[in-house]
Amino acid sequence: MLTKIHANLSVSISELKRNPQAIIDDAHGEAIALLNRNKPTAYIIPAETYEMLMEMTEDLELAGIIEQRKGEKADAVEVSLDDL
Known part of the structure; x- marks a missing residue:
């Protein structure tokens, strides 16, 4: 079974x-x-990228x-501005 890897490295x-x-x-x-037995088990991304993804998720x-x-x-x- 082929597994797609979502990274160039x-x-x-x-x-x-x-x-x-x-x-x-x-x-x-x-x-x-990050490969375990030649299958992706996790991805390591820069902190800035992770923070950007979290902000985008929150925006969505x-x-x-x-x-x-x-x-x-x-x-x-x-309410009128005078009443404030």
């Missing part, structure tokens, strides 16, 4: 154990597929909430 767990920082440095910011969740609330009837009360 890959490394075995035993290689990673020898010198993890060298592997990360050699990737120059690209994702690394917020966009979903906004879309959901667009259809809701709001009990809005009109």
Whole structure:
């Protein structure tokens, strides 16, 4: 069975154990597929990439909430600026 690897770089767990920082440095910011018995078991990505993905996920969740609330009837009360 063929397994798709979602990275241009890959490394075995035993290689990673020898010198993890060298592997990360050699990737120059690209994702690394961590292989166990020649199958991807995890991906190593730069912290900045992970943070960006988390922000994008949060943005998508917020966009979903906004879309959901667009259809809701709001009990809005009109207030003049002078009343504030």
